[in-house]
Amino acid sequence: MEFLIHRDDLKRALTHAQGIVEKRSTTPILASVLLQAGADGVRVTASDKAMTFVGDFAANVATPGEVAVDAVNFFQVARVLPNEVVSVKLAQNQRIDVRCGRSSYKLNGFPAADFPPLPSFDADRSLTIAAADLRALIDQTLFSVAPDDNRYGLGGAHLEAVAEDPPKLRMVGTDGNRLSWSQRPFSGDLGIRSKMLMPRKPLAELRRFLDGLETDVTVGFGERSAVVRCPSFLVQMRLMEAQFPDYRAVLPTSFKRRAVLDRETFLEGLKRANIFATDGSHSVRFAFGADELVLTARKLDAGDAREELPADFSGEPLSVGLNARFVQEVLSVLSGSKVAIEMGDTLSPCILRDPDVADALFVVMPVRLD
Numbered sequence: 001m002e003f004l005i006h007r008d009d010l011k012r013a014l015t016h017a018q019g020i021v022e023k024r025s026t027t028p029i030l031a032s033v034l035l036q037a038g039a040d041g042v043r044v045t046a047s048d049k050a051m052t053f054v055g056d057f058a059a060n061v062a063t064p065g066e067v068a069v070d071a072v073n074f075f076q077v078a079r080v081l082p083n084e085v086v087s088v089k090l091a092q093n094q095r096i097d098v099r100c101g102r103s104s105y106k107l108n109g110f111p112a113a114d115f116p117p118l119p120s121f122d123a124d125r126s127l128t129i130a131a132a133d134l135r136a137l138i139d140q141t142l143f144s145v146a147p148d149d150n151r152y153g154l155g156g157a158h159l160e161a162v163a164e165d166p167p168k169l170r171m172v173g174t175d176g177n178r179l180s181w182s183q184r185p186f187s188g189d190l191g192i193r194s195k196m197l198m199p200r201k202p203l204a205e206l207r208r209f210l211d212g213l214e215t216d217v218t219v220g221f222g223e224r225s226a227v228v229r230c231p232s233f234l235v236q237m238r239l240m241e242a243q244f245p246d247y248r249a250v251l252p253t254s255f256k257r258r259a260v261l262d263r264e265t266f267l268e269g270l271k272r273a274n275i276f277a278t279d280g281s282h283s284v285r286f287a288f289g290a291d292e293l294v295l296t297a298r299k300l301d302a303g304d305a306r307e308e309l310p311a312d313f314s315g316e317p318l319s320v321g322l323n324a325r326f327v328q329e330v331l332s333v334l335s336g337s338k339v340a341i342e343m344g345d346t347l348s349p350c351i352l353r354d355p356d357v358a359d360a361l362f363v364v365m366p367v368r369l370d
Contacts, residue, residue: 001065001090003037007081007100009057010088014075016053016233017046019205021071032068034115035088037061046071047116051202053209054118055233065090066112074098077105119225119236125191126220129169131213131230133184137171138207140182140360143329145200146175156197158244161190168359171198172247178326179247179363191221195243198226202237209235251363252349255342257315259288260355263339266293267331269307273297274324276305283367284324288343289317297324320346321369327352330362 014033022030034045042059045052067090074096078086083101091097094109138157146154154175162168162183169190170183206228210217218229227236270284273295277284287294288311295307320343331339336354343350352362 001035001037001067001088002063003042003059003061003088005042005057005059005086005088007078007084007086009059010078010081010086011075013042013044013055013057014071014078016055016209017044017071018075019208020046020048020051020053022048023072028070029068029110029114030116031070031072032110032115033071033074034066034068034112036066036112038064045115045118047118050199050238051205052118052236053205053233054236057232067094067096068110068112068115069096069107073107077107119238125189126218127169127186127188127190128216128218129184129186131210131215131217133169133186134217134219134228135207135210135213137169137182137184138203138210140333140362141171141173141180142200142203142207143173143333144175144178144180144362145173145203147200151176153197153242153244156199156240156242156244157203158197158247159190159192161186172244174245174247177323177365179250180330180361181247182360184359188218192226192239193221193223195241196221196224196239197242197244199237199240202235206235206237209233250349251361252342252344252351255344255351257288257313257318257343259293259314259341259343260312260338261293261309261341263331263334263337265309266339267328269295269309270324270328270331273305273307274328276303277324281367282323282325283321283369285319285369286322287317287319288313288315315343318343318346320350321367322350322364323367326364330364334360 017033025031036043042057044055081100087099089097096107096109098105141157145157158172160170162170166185168183169186172181220227225238273284276297276299285296293309293311297305330352334354338355340353340355347366350364
């Protein structure tokens, strides 16, 4: 095997592999990427038990072949190479010669036959969605998915089709204290089976792969897995079998109070108040009045914070405790200039949304303040 590849393509391929390979595995082959050089370029494959990445990259291949190489070591080499053109050659005893300008490295490799076999996949149905829309779905829901895999039904994102014109693909995430849903137009069929969720970690890795991509992507679903196909790569992930909670049951159907604020001003004020928010719960008092929102926070043995923000408020004055970090994360994924907060009473769920956009909604549960 021998080929020439652009340094940036090599770095991008190995960057994609870093979040997938099992870095702490006692079996070296599981921490490796598979390189396959052929007539169409170089294919790079990384896999663990839950997720597989397969990417095709342009290369000038002199001699076809394949080999597995440690993903972390190869990445550390690729990121410091001095020139744009990189020569990769398979030598004797599965050694890989890497040359770039006047720099050269020899890496230990493994026989390609030792690389874990790729999982088979047969899609029952598939859908097509713009990469930018899929990025938005993940950005606006992933932060609400519970990080603890032991919380049944909360460690993955729920997908469903919304019967609108055009049809919308809705992604929902919750950790029990907050909930987010976002929806975007799609075509085709949503073939995900009942009680199947998209796990948090694979979704986070997929989001990195989609960065900067401006084409359409195809998402197919099999018995227990999903595959996302793009022009230059595919990502396959094993789905999580769990029953997602009935999220509609916690969505308020009416509200007594509503405030509209400038999003950037609100976000900056909240960051300042959060400095003195209660440790762990990030509790901040939100006091809504006629034309302002007053944020106050107190940290024992540290100090107090107070922020006064202009707000267009309707309804009776209300003071409610909220997790400041939860609200900050919502404000960070909205793109409009305004944010609306809809509330009931002190212990009622709060809804946050862009007042001009109907395709995303966020719920934050209140916290008790002493």
